[in-house]
Amino acid sequence: MSSVARAPGRVNLIGDHTDYTGGLVFPMAIDRDTTIVFEQSPENSPGEPTRSASTRADAVSLTSENFEGTVQFDLPVTDAAAVRPTWGRYVAGVAAAMTERSLPVRGFHGRVATEVPIGGGLSSSAALEVAAALAFGIDTDVATLAAVCRRAEHLATSVPCGIMDQLTSAAGVKDHALLIDCHTLDVTPVRIPESLAVWVVEISSRTLDGSEYPARVAQCAAAEREIGPLRLADLESADRIADRTIRSRARHVVSENERVRDFAAALVAGDAREAGRLMYASHRSLSRDFETSTKQMDEAVDGISRVPGVHGVRMTGGGFGGCVVVLAEDDAPIGTAVSAGTLVMRVRAADGASLATPLS
């Protein structure tokens, strides 16, 4: 009988490039899923003839509705980054990360499909990792599940990502955004007022692999060597950093942590205007101090900000392309501000990953 592992993408409302210094983020899981329909491979009974790679308990075989080719590898995985086709690296990375933690990994054969735009900054890779971990039979708390999947991304790619995407996909709560402290991994769901709508506009498809993301992580580490943990620092100490670039990066992180706190409070108070103001300030900080926006994204933020009913717009996720996120009244005509053919999605906050064995 087939099982179904489902994991959502995410959009971050505010708090970008703060997670890998243990800062605050405010994402929500979205109602767009990656789904793996699979059968766990039974153990070979003694004396039984060896099965084919697609059904052995120590092997994985996976096809995709979105990509060509079949991903096939044996367990345990030795080099996740070498697995082809390349989307299979994330799946193999999860198996390798589970093995590193001595978690049992069970092979499966199945098919993956996703509704999360790929390379759009909505965590398509995290959704694949979390769904794969469930298919491998992971049985841990959500924080460990997320940590394993974050490690998988490190093993699969050259992106030293933080934990936001994987934790959001694992821990999402319907109708709520998540205030996450990336140091303690405390997750506090905050209800999104019903009158507010969240939209995502795709500006460009890209991958963080090969981007300046690792350089930003290194610059934040350099700032921390000078002034200590950025999550505890204030703007005064950030301003004491001698190097101009490192100082700007630190200023972004310190001010963004503060904006996340204020944004959560504004949502609780139902103050959409203040929430919107903080989103614009976050975008400016990411664009000027952190330099992860692009001209196209800046223009989109500007254009969409003029649509009646829009409270706030900002780039979301790792940047260097990807999506902008919009907080608006329910009936705001977002599509009028973008060119024909641009992907515009109204998204709703969804529950995190789950595993189901359907009746058949």
Ligand code: GLA
């Ligand atoms: C990517 C990473 C996350 C986070 C964001 C920026 O999505 O995977 O860990 O760093 O960029 O906030």
